[in-house]
Amino acid sequence: MRIRATVAAVGGALALSALVVPAAQADASAATADDYRAAVAKVRQAAAAGDARTARVDQPYPLNATFSNFKIGKAIKVGISGTYSTTVSYTLTHDADVDVTAPDFLTGPYLYRGDATLFGIEPATCTGTTATTATCTGKIDVLPAEGDLLNSDAGTWKGAALAIDYNGQDPEGFDFDITQVGYADQGGLGTTLVQRRSQLTVNATPEPVKKGATITVTGKLTRADWENTKYVGIPSGQTVKLQFRKASSSTYTDVKSITTTSGGALKTYVKAGVDGYYRFSYAGITSTVASVAAGDYVDVQ
Template identity: 65%
Template sequence: MRIRATVAAVTGALALSAFAVPAAQADDSGSAYRADVAKVRAAHAKSALGSRADAPYDMDVTFSNFKIAKSFKVGALERVSTTVTYTMTHAADVDIEAEDFTTVPYLYKGSYTAPDNMLFGNLPATCAATSATTADCKGKIDVYPSEGELINADAGSWKGAALALAQNGQDPLAEDYDITKVGYADQGGLGSTLVQRNAKLTVDAAPEPVKKGKTITITGKLTRANWETNKYSGLPSGQSVVLQFRQAGTTAYTNVKGIKTTTGGALKTTVKADVDGYYRFTYAGITSTAPVSAAGDFVDVQ
């Protein structure tokens, strides 16, 4: 089962569990590469501390032009994927077309050398050579909140990185596997994105129908994904939300008033009804929580 990527005591070492995905969630071709990368990554990290000699060599590969969405929201249960593109530059003797060459983008929370958490894709990136020493690559980050990959404190800014692994004909499962013949490259600080908790917002205007000039009460609730319980729960009191109105027959909403959430994300306010139209609440979001707007609730004014 995929679980939160607990970082080992050695700098940059990643627990093997960060790559272990159930067959029901990932292509079979993806499971092997994650285990291979984890093994080589851990050996490379330990060698950096001088704790072992049997480690991969530093491969002449660098990464640039890392592009990812400015933000993406993750719900309480459902898998979420976001696409990453980047440029890979390599020495002429690095065979990126080899079957056992792998490159992959990933995200990390905290410092690059000792991250608090990391997110990878189910499959390696695909690359197309643009010259003898450069290639354009495209991969995905796959997130499974129901598998414990995230805790609520992980919401916010994450940084982008990419790595490359060349087995050079070595079989990771063979008894004579020689990791010193394996090439490895890893580079952080390539970009950034916000990993946000998905939000939900409801609205209900009553009574309806209503006589013109009479007061209607509009209630709602603002909740967000809790990655630790895999449910939605109310945000802390005092979140700023705007009540908007769209007159029937028009397409644009206009602001009516701003209000604050109370306990459990509850919302309640009143307005006088003048014409038929739709009322909704809208929330601009914060660093940890994605913006959201409720579907409009129609009020028939008679």
């Protein structure tokens, strides 16, 4: 579920007006995975509709809660199907009268880049460490086949976290009072990369080959196309190393560097010396994950 809004919601009460609407969110223990992400989507839809801080009379009150010690992995390496997750931990500091273990208290980490956001499928879980602090752990989950990402989203994302305290309010109840609901949202907590996975192929011919003859090594470098859920050739100009491993060795050594041509195509030539394996190795870039092809064996006669 891709979540975008034309108004940024980081750092204010703007987002909560929609987050508190789904009934299932009144009890975190009963919330399903879809409930949580759907609530997040409604947050952004509400943000896009206008500024709740000035256009609405009824607003949640600012929850006295802050987030720190935000820890996340260096990168989320995303292919074209399935779920790609990274675990996030952070410290939640709050007023003494806030019960972070209550079933109607929700918190979770998320990532943002421009007006795009990535949340977890489920809220984070917290363990109180003192009367006013808790250690929380949650996940960021990316589902490329569900439209979570555009190809242009590859790169650096910023980390954030939010908390919502329903204080016993039932969003489905007739007397639901949003002004009794507390909300906190804080951005700029850290960064991580969201990258497109890549794949490499290699084919060394002829096989077998006479010693001293020319071996042609071809291959292709592709990467995940999140918008069309398939792997496509990477643009020309990407540097890839040709590597060789003797049949009697377990170590690959660099032979030469070449660059991709149209559609990620690779082609180069070497002289046959001894039996061994040829492969291509790609170091990756900010937007694209590194990859290595499986070695292709050549019998030299």
